[in-house]
Structures are given as C-alpha cells and as structure tokens.
Amino acid sequence: MLELAILGFLYDAPLHGYELRKRITALTGHVKPVAESTLYPAIKRLEKAGLLARATQPGSVAAPRHVLTLTEEGGSELRRRLADPVQRDITDENRWFTVLAFLRHLADPAAQAAVLRRRLAFLEEPASFFYEGDRPLRAEELHDPFRQGILTIARATSRAELTWLRSTIDSLEGNVRDASPDRPSSAAGPSTLR
Amino acid sequence: MLELAILGFLYDAPLHGYELRKRITALTGHVKPVAESTLYPAIKRLEKAGLLARATQPGSVAAPRHVLTLTEEGGSELRRRLADPVQRDITDENRWFTVLAFLRHLADPAAQAAVLRRRLAFLEEPASFFYEGDRPLRAEELHDPFRQGILTIARATSRAELTWLRSTIDSLEGNVRDASPDRPSSAAGPSTLR
DNA sequence: GGAGAATACCTCGGGTTCGATGTATGTAGG
DNA sequence: CCTACATACATCGAACCCGAGGTATTCTCC
Numbered sequence: 550m551l552e553l554a555i556l557g558f559l560y561d562a563p564l565h566g567y568e569l570r571k572r573i574t575a576l577t578g579h580v581k582p583v584a585e586s587t588l589y590p591a592i593k594r595l596e597k598a599g600l601l602a603r604a605t606q607p608g609s610v611a612a613p614r615h616v617l618t619l620t621e622e623g624g625s626e627l628r629r630r631l632a633d634p635v636q637r638d639i640t641d642e643n644r645w646f647t648v649l650a651f652l653r654h655l656a657d658p659a660a661q662a663a664v665l666r667r668r669l670a671f672l673e674e675p676a677s678f679f680y681e682g683d684r685p686l687r688a689e690e691l692h693d694p695f696r697q698g699i700l701t702i703a704r705a706t707s708r709a710e711l712t713w714l715r716s717t718i719d720s721l722e723g724n725v726r727d728a729s730p731d732r733p734s735s736a737a738g739p740s741t742l743r
Numbered sequence: 744m745l746e747l748a749i750l751g752f753l754y755d756a757p758l759h760g761y762e763l764r765k766r767i768t769a770l771t772g773h774v775k776p777v778a779e780s781t782l783y784p785a786i787k788r789l790e791k792a793g794l795l796a797r798a799t800q801p802g803s804v805a806a807p808r809h810v811l812t813l814t815e816e817g818g819s820e821l822r823r824r825l826a827d828p829v830q831r832d833i834t835d836e837n838r839w840f841t842v843l844a845f846l847r848h849l850a851d852p853a854a855q856a857a858v859l860r861r862r863l864a865f866l867e868e869p870a871s872f873f874y875e876g877d878r879p880l881r882a883e884e885l886h887d888p889f890r891q892g893i894l895t896i897a898r899a900t901s902r903a904e905l906t907w908l909r910s911t912i913d914s915l916e917g918n919v920r921d922a923s924p925d926r927p928s929s930a931a932g933p934s935t936l937r
Numbered sequence: 938g939g940a941g942a943a944t945a946c947c948t949c950g951g952g953t954t955c956g957a958t959g960t961a962t963g964t965a966g967g
Numbered sequence: 968c969c970t971a972c973a974t975a976c977a978t979c980g981a982a983c984c985c986g987a988g989g990t991a992t993t994c995t996c997c
Contacts, residue, residue: 567975579870580834587954589977594953611962611974640774642836644801650872652889662888676773693957694914695846695855698907703840705903710896716887738833745984761945781984783947788982805944805992944993954983963974 550642550644551583551591556619556627557651559601565614566592576650581643592617600626632664639667662721668713673705744838745777745785750813750821751845753795759808760786770844775837786811794820825849826858833861856915863908866901 554573558564564572566589573583595601600623603615619627626705631648632655638644645668655661677685688700748767752758758766760783773876789795794817797809805935825842828848832838839862847853850867872893882894 565975575874576872580836581831583977584752584955586956586978587866590953593793609974610964612960612976613962614975637775642774646872646893649889649893653887678840680769680771692912693844693847698904698911699840701898701907702904706896706900709899713892713895720888759945778985779946780948780986784983803944804994806946806990807992808945938997940995940997942993942995945991947989949988950986952983952985955981956979958979959977961975963972965972966970967968 550588550638550647552595553627553630553638553647553651555588555591555595556600556623556630557647557654558684559619560624560627560651560654561566562620563616565606565616567614569617577643577647595623599623627651628655632660632666634667639671639691658721662718665714665718669711669718672711678703744832744841745781745847746789747821747832747841749785749789750794750817750824751841751848753811753813754818754821754845754848755809757812759800759810761808763811771837771841786823789817793817821845822849826854827856828861833865852915856912859908859912859915865906866905866908872897891928918920 550716551573554576555569558569558572569584569592570583570588573588574595577583581656592601596603596617599620601617603617606614606616631652634644634648648664652661652664655664675685679686679691679696681690688697688704691697691700745767748770750761752763752766761849763786764777764779764782767782771777786795790797790811794814796812796814798812800808800810815920816832828838828842829840832842844853849858863926869879871881873880873885873890882891885891885894
C-alpha cells in the first residue's frame with residue numbers, strides 16, 4: 550500500500566523523500582500515519598528493484614535532497630498493480646482508497662471499470678460482522694449498542710459506495726454519461742466482467 | 744488489533760484456537776483475513792504474558808483442543824486496552840471497529856462514552872484526503888472521478904458515524920435510555936437511529 | 938475401504954512496520 | 968547569540984505478519 554502510494558505520486562512528478570512523505574501523510578496520514586522509518590526503507594526497496602532512480606541535489610532549503618524519479622519499469626509496475634490488485638487491496642478500505650487515488654493512471658477506461666467491478670462484486674456479496682450460527686444478524690437484532698453502531702456505519706458506507714460505483718462504472722463503460730437512462734435491467738450485466 | 748479481538752472473545756467464554764479463528768474471521772475476515780500463522784503466535788504471546796491460560800482437552804470431533812481461558816490479568820488488560828486505546832485504534836477504521844465490537848465489556852457507561860468522545864473529536868476535526876497547498880479540496884473541485892469517489896464515500900461514512908456517535912454518547916451520559924423520551928434536545932432519535 | 942473435506946494445531950523463513958534515536962543545515966523569534 | 972523549529976535523510980532492534988508447508992484425527996460419501 551505504501552509502495553503503491555510512492556509509485557503513484559512519482560508517476561506525476563519526481564519528488565524527494567521528504568516531500569513524498571508530506572503527500573502521503575495528507576493522503577492517508579490522518580487514518581494511518583506513515584513513519585519515516587517505514588518510508589525510507591520502502592524507497593530503498595523500490596530503488597533496488599529498479600523501479601525508481603535517485604539523483605542528489607543540493608538542498609534548496611536545508612540538507613541535500615535525493616530526488617526520486619520513476620523508471621520505465623516503475624511506471625509499468627504501477628500500472629500492473631493498479632490493473633490487477635491483490636485481493637486485500639480490494640477488500641481493505643485503507644488499501645482500496647490508495648488504489649482509487651491513483652486509478653486515473655490507468656489509461657484504459659475499460660481497465661479502470663474492471664477494477665471497480667471487483668470492488669462492486671466484493672460489496673455485493675452479503676457479509677455481516679456478526680452471526681448466529683450461519684445466519685447474519687441485522688442491527689436490530691443486536692442488544693449491544695456498539696455493535697449496532699458498527700452495522701449502522703458499515704451499511705451507510707456500503708450504500709454510498711455502491712451508488713457511486715454503479716454510476717461510475719456506467720459512465721466508464723457505457724459512456725452514456727448523464728441524462729440518458731436507456732439501458733434497463735441488470736445493466737451491470739453483460740459486458741466485460743473480465 | 745488481533746490481540747484485542749482474542750482477549751475480547753475470550754472474555755465471554757473460553758474457546759479453543761480454531762473456534763477463535765472462526766469468530767475473528769466472521770468479525771473482520773471479509774475485510775482483512777486472519778492467517779493461522781498469525782493467530783497461533785499471537786495466542787502464544789498472550790499466554791507467555793500471562794493473559795491467558797490453556798488446558799488440553801481430548802478433541803470432541805478431531806484432534807485434541809487447547810481450550811483458552813482469560814486470566815485475571817487478561818481481563819484487566821482487556822479493560823485497559825478498551826478504556827485507553829492507542830491513537831491508531833481510534834483513527835483506523837479496522838481497529839476502531841474491533842474496539843467497538845468489545846466496548847460493552849467496559850462496565851462503566853462514562854468510560855464507554857469517553858472512548859466514543861475520542862472518536863468524535865477525531866472525526867470532527869476537518870481533514871481531507873487532498874489539498875492544494877494547505878486548503879482541503881472538496882469533491883466538486885477534483886477532476887479525477889476516482890478521487891471524487893473517495894471523498895464522497897468518506898463523507899457519507901463520516902456523516903453516519905457522527906450521527907450515531909452523538910446519539911449514543913447522549914444516551915450513555917444522559918442515561919435517557921429507551922422508552923422515556925422525556926429529554927428534548929438534539930434528539931437524533933432516542934437510541935437506534937439507523 | 939479409500940478419497941476428500943473438515944477439525945485442530947504448529948513451524949519456518951522472509952518480509953514489513955514501528956518507535957527511538959542520530960546527524961546535519963538553514964530560518965525565525967526573542 | 969541562542970533556542971527552537973523545519974528541512975532532509977538515515978539506522979537499529981524488536982515486534983509483527985504472512986505464505987507455504989507440515990502433522991494428525993475424524994467424518995462423510997461413494
């Protein structure tokens with residue numbers, strides 16, 4: 550997830566580590582802070598793997614900077630990770646948001662839609678947090694107000710995301726855009742399920 | 744987070760590892776699966792720390808079981824972690840949900856409310872995912888539909904959670920409880936809003 | 938009676954992450 | 968001039984996590 554963010558930010562422009570850190574902190578820091586001791590080793594890993602290159606510059610403000618640039622392989626690795634994320638990137642909201650933040654870097658709308666479809670499929674399969682045997686429990690059946698809260702919140706999130714996903718997939722695939730709800734039914738149906 | 748879940752489930756009843764795993768999988772598994780190779784070492788850690796004890800039983804179905812029981816220290820450690828969670832447990836939704844799932848184990852409503860207040864404070868401070876300089880950007884200002892999605896979804900979640908938090912804190916502190924809507928005020932609905 | 942699944946536990950190795958700490962340089966404020 | 972802070976990078980050890988693999992028992996179905 551961290552590596553994806555690094556590749557994603559560098560895809561736009563070369564940056565040095567410190568600036569990278571500030572951007573990542575803005576992106577996900579309020580939820581899950583990124584420690585320097587995590588970032589710098591990650592940069593080294595990616596460098597060693599040939600995904601990015603560094604050039605030392607005299608620091609404009611203070612200490613010298615290591616400006617990081619994405620290599621060819623770095624760019625294609627980013628696209629690979631975006632086009633074909635591991636399942637955890639789909640299911641874990643933190644990771645999923647990171648994928649979303651850089652998904653525009655995939656050139657092909659169909660490929661973008663395919664990724665959104667995976668998330669859609671995940672959200673559509675019924676899942677609860679609490680069960681009685683095999684039967685998922687609804688919020689009303691719980692006595693515990695805190696567990697009710699979990700379901701309430703999860704449900705609200707899920708609803709909002711499903712709405713957004715469906716309309717975004719629609720406009721990516723059908724190119725129908727707004728104002729012409731011509732296709733009925735399962736809509737989501739045919740076309741590329743991949 | 745994993746350790747919290749283990750302590751939380753064992754607080755209710757002694758369980759063996761395999762059953763524990765099934766419960767944790769039901770709780771958080773669809774978002775972030777728990778590997779056995781993570782669970783068993785965690786159990787050992789907790790055992791070594793004296794937080795839980797094991798007793799071997801002949802397996803009722805198959806191989807022998809190690810039934811795990813929370814010790815005295817285990818119980819107080821659980822209460823300590825619930826009453827005074829580290830900041831990451833407050834900000835990271837995955838972790839926060841785990842705290843919520845077991846918060847009822849804190850006997851004192853005021854202590855429960857205090858934990859909810861921390862989450863409330865976190866959600867109330869303005870934070871975005873994207874900035875232009877220091878100014879947080881709103882969904883409408885973004886060109887990228889995927890980043891718009893992030894903000895849209897986060898906003899919906901946040902709204903739902905804020906509503907729930909405020910009404911729950913209210914009923915925990917005001918002790919209005921159910922069935923007696925005597926107090927007017929912020930309402931938000933007595934108990935379960937949904 | 939043999940295959941396959943479910944129950945039940947465990948280890949190993951590699952990789953990731955975190956908190957603490959260290960080292961410099963330049964800028965702002967008193 | 969001194970302190971404090973921001974910039975900029977880095978290392979270390981401990982903890983943590985995960986995939987792959989291993990062991991053994993029982994139940995079900997063919």
